[in-house]
Amino acid sequence: MRRRRTTIFFLILGICLLAITVALNVSWILLNVREVALLIIGIVLFALILTGLTLNTIFLLREIQRNEQHDAFLNAVTHELKNADRVNKTLSRYSPYTGS
Secondary structure (H helix, E strand, O other): OHHHHHHHHHHHHHHHHHHHHHHHHHHHHHHOOOOHHHHHHHHHHHHHHHHHHHHHHHHHHHHHHHHHHHHHHHHHHHHHHHHHHHHHHHHHHHOOOOOO
């Protein structure tokens, strides 16, 4: 449940940052309509920031998912190893080759 909350938190954070970036770009365009050079620089920088935020959010969500899969795998392997160890102990008690 905690991991799901973390994923949702970072997804919402990424979406909010993108919305703020779009709002800042629209205000930049409205303030610099007459100055073409600043307008072009602002649009290019906006595209770079928007791309960076989007990629960062995607990579972060993938990393969270990868960590969840890794933890699930380790838990499954640990469980199987514990069960195998118990089976080996039980079998070794009754084995004729142990000298008991």
